[in-house]
Amino acid sequence: MNLVKFNSDKRNNGALMPGFNDVFDSIFNDTFFNDRMTARVPAANISESDLHYHIELAAPGLKKEDFKLSLDRNVLSVNVEQQKEQSQGQKSYNKREFSYGSWVRSFTLPDSANVEQIDATYNDGILMIDIAKREEAKAIRRQIEIK
Incomplete structure (x- = not known):
């Protein structure tokens, strides 16, 4: 089962199917994708x-x-x-940001x-x-x- 976030505050002016764009926004604005699209170079x-x-x-x-x-x-x-580093007994991460x-x-x-x-x-x-x-x-x- 997947949970999909919807933004009810957004107004879909002129949209044929209100809420349809929210599905794509929730997918591409999710931290899972943002973390991978962000360049990992130092400031x-x-x-x-x-x-x-x-x-x-x-x-x-x-x-x-x-x-x-x-x-x-x-x-x-x-x-x-x-x-x-490859080590024995590697941890199973829920989220890894390092x-x-x-x-x-x-x-x-x-x-x-x-x-x-x-x-x-x-x-x-x-x-x-x-x-x-x-x-x-x-x-x-x-x-x-x-x-």
Whole structure:
């Protein structure tokens, strides 16, 4: 037996069969399908300071050895390929939201980035990548005297 959710608050203006569209909405808006359609890549914060560009990726539960960073032309790619653990006495899950699979996140670097000076650290579930700026791109600040 399957339970199908209907949204009685919706108005089916002009529908030949009221409630018919609710069947499809309930199927495709169900968490079972949404969980599988959602991309499983970590969220990123990108910021800039006077001397560097900064990328932070939220990737908890990994080890620094799980990450592989590569640079192809001006595209920086962060790649994780993690195998599922096969253990005896596996649990039978009712719902499983932890995702331990493979993913790739790519970032196109600006021309002002110095690709020779890229540093990465992984601490407390956050992968932090610092990309130095070229000398000509660094912000020049000075006080200008008013005459």
